Amino acid sequence: MRTQVAIIGGGPAGMLLSEMLHRAGVHSVVLEQRSRAYVLSRIRAGVLEQGTVDVLRANGLGERMDREGHAHDGMKIVWGSSDSFFIDVYKHLGKRFVAYGQTNIQEDLFAAADQREATVLTEAEDVQPMDVTSERPYVTFKYRDEAIRLDCDFIAGCDGFHGVSRKTIPQGVLREFEKVYPFGWLGVLSETPPLPDIVYANHPRGFALASMRNERLSRYYLQVPLDTKIEDWSDDRFWSELQVRFPRELADAVITGASIEKSIAPLRSFVAEPMSHGRLFLAGDAAHIVPPTGAKGLNLAVSDVFYLSRAMAAFYERGSTSLLDGYSAMALRRVWSSVRTSWYLTNLLHRFPAASEFDQRAQEYELTYLKSSHHAQAALAEQYAGLPFEEAV
Numbered sequence: 001m002r003t004q005v006a007i008i009g010g011g012p013a014g015m016l017l018s019e020m021l022h023r024a025g026v027h028s029v030v031l032e033q034r035s036r037a038y039v040l041s042r043i044r045a046g047v048l049e050q051g052t053v054d055v056l057r058a059n060g061l062g063e064r065m066d067r068e069g070h071a072h073d074g075m076k077i078v079w080g081s082s083d084s085f086f087i088d089v090y091k092h093l094g095k096r097f098v099a100y101g102q103t104n105i106q107e108d109l110f111a112a113a114d115q116r117e118a119t120v121l122t123e124a125e126d127v128q129p130m131d132v133t134s135e136r137p138y139v140t141f142k143y144r145d146e147a148i149r150l151d152c153d154f155i156a157g158c159d160g161f162h163g164v165s166r167k168t169i170p171q172g173v174l175r176e177f178e179k180v181y182p183f184g185w186l187g188v189l190s191e192t193p194p195l196p197d198i199v200y201a202n203h204p205r206g207f208a209l210a211s212m213r214n215e216r217l218s219r220y221y222l223q224v225p226l227d228t229k230i231e232d233w234s235d236d237r238f239w240s241e242l243q244v245r246f247p248r249e250l251a252d253a254v255i256t257g258a259s260i261e262k263s264i265a266p267l268r269s270f271v272a273e274p275m276s277h278g279r280l281f282l283a284g285d286a287a288h289i290v291p292p293t294g295a296k297g298l299n300l301a302v303s304d305v306f307y308l309s310r311a312m313a314a315f316y317e318r319g320s321t322s323l324l325d326g327y328s329a330m331a332l333r334r335v336w337s338s339v340r341t342s343w344y345l346t347n348l349l350h351r352f353p354a355a356s357e358f359d360q361r362a363q364e365y366e367l368t369y370l371k372s373s374h375h376a377q378a379a380l381a382e383q384y385a386g387l388p389f390e391e392a393v
């Protein structure tokens with residue numbers, strides 16, 4: 001088999017890259033190790049930055065998002081019994097967010113791929129990028145018991161944190177930066193009307209978050225210890241713990257109901273540098289992970305793909321390699337900005353098991369400062385909104 005770009009991983013990064021390359025007249029093949037049903041069953045992100053929304057719209061993926069997504073202006077932070085402030089991203093930056101599930105984006109991407117009869121091979125096994133530093137890289141894999149070699153000009157590693165692509169970059173070239181947090185998030189999806197705003201709560205019993213997918217679908221999270229077992233968390237236990245962690249009037253406004261999904265995710269910050277090696281280019285979670293506190297992971301996958309598809313399009317249109325050469329440095333500027341913001345919000349909003357009384361007081365006074373300072377709120381709004389995409393130079 002031969003293609004121009006072999007894309008490993010059919011998550012949001014891989015499928016969006018395939019769509020954007022197609023629109024630039026570049027052919028790709030997507031190799032995904034899981035089934036489509038499995039990929040669609042993963043409940044993950046929900047909050048899209050304006051830049052992400054713009055990219056999706058510009059690539060024909062906005063129709064259902066604009067119909068079913070829920071636009072909002074910012075997020076609320078609450079702590080203590082009643083302290084709170086609203087980070088008004090719209091007021092400070094004129095940008096809005098859209099709550100629209102990653103599952104829906106993934107469905108929209110598969111639908112668009114089907115329409116253009118894209119080659120998306122699911123349940124591809126033993127996928128392996130080969131000869132990435134040569135002019136003629138290729139990918140080997142097994143598909144329906146047949147061993148296949150896919151020759152290509154470039155390989156895009158969009159295979160998430162546990163994928164194979166990053167691992168082919170040799171030690172000594174790759175630098176990894178990592179921080180693991182001593183807790184996880186227990187998430188519940190329920191068919192109940194959400195609270196009107198996204199609310200992040202810092203409470204002595206731990207962090208809690210209220211979010212949404214649409215007017216009839218809510219998403220809530222609780223900070224839990226890493227050894228938490230899902231079986232120990234009945235719906236009743238989840239709702240009563242959530243209500244304890246929110247101030248009274250918000251707790252009373254939470255409409256509870258049966259969960260339709262419940263899962264636990266560990267929290268981690270991770271960045272791999274550089275994001276390219278020879279003709280292999282990493283995008284999305286394959287290159288970096290953020291704790292979900294800033295709602296940045298999917299948005300970073302989209303900005304990586306925006307830069308990478310533009311760089312590949314420039315190569316095929318004009319034979320220019322300068323954007324490909326600069327891809328890693330450009331993508332990493334935005335990555336580190338969001339990595340830092342997610343780390344900051346994680347520290348601000350969670351209860352760390354080993355925190356000293358000093359740490360606790362410092363955290364409380366950081367919240368007090370944020371509440372009192374217009375400038376601090378403007379700075380946080382700018383970071384939460386995500387940096388604008390850089391122009392091609």
Ligand code: RFL
Nearest residue numbers: 009011012013033044045046159160284285296297298299
């Ligand atoms: P994905 O989604 O992990 O997709 C990678 C794909 O690659 C496949 N794969 C392979 N295929 C072939 N061969 C191999 N060897 C392969 N190894 C892996 C996998 O099966 C998979 O299909 O990475 P991608 O595309 O980079 O997308 C990243 C996002 O999924 C991720 O950043 C977000 O979900 C993070 N995230 C959030 N991001 C946001 O922007 N806003 C949010 O509100 C938000 N909330 C969240 C989140 C992530 C969470 N969890 C569970 C980690 C909330 C949670 C709870």
Ligand code: PHB
Nearest residue numbers: 045046211292293294295
């Ligand atoms: C979500 O809706 O799933 C969500 C919202 C905000 C976050 C993380 C996840 O910070």
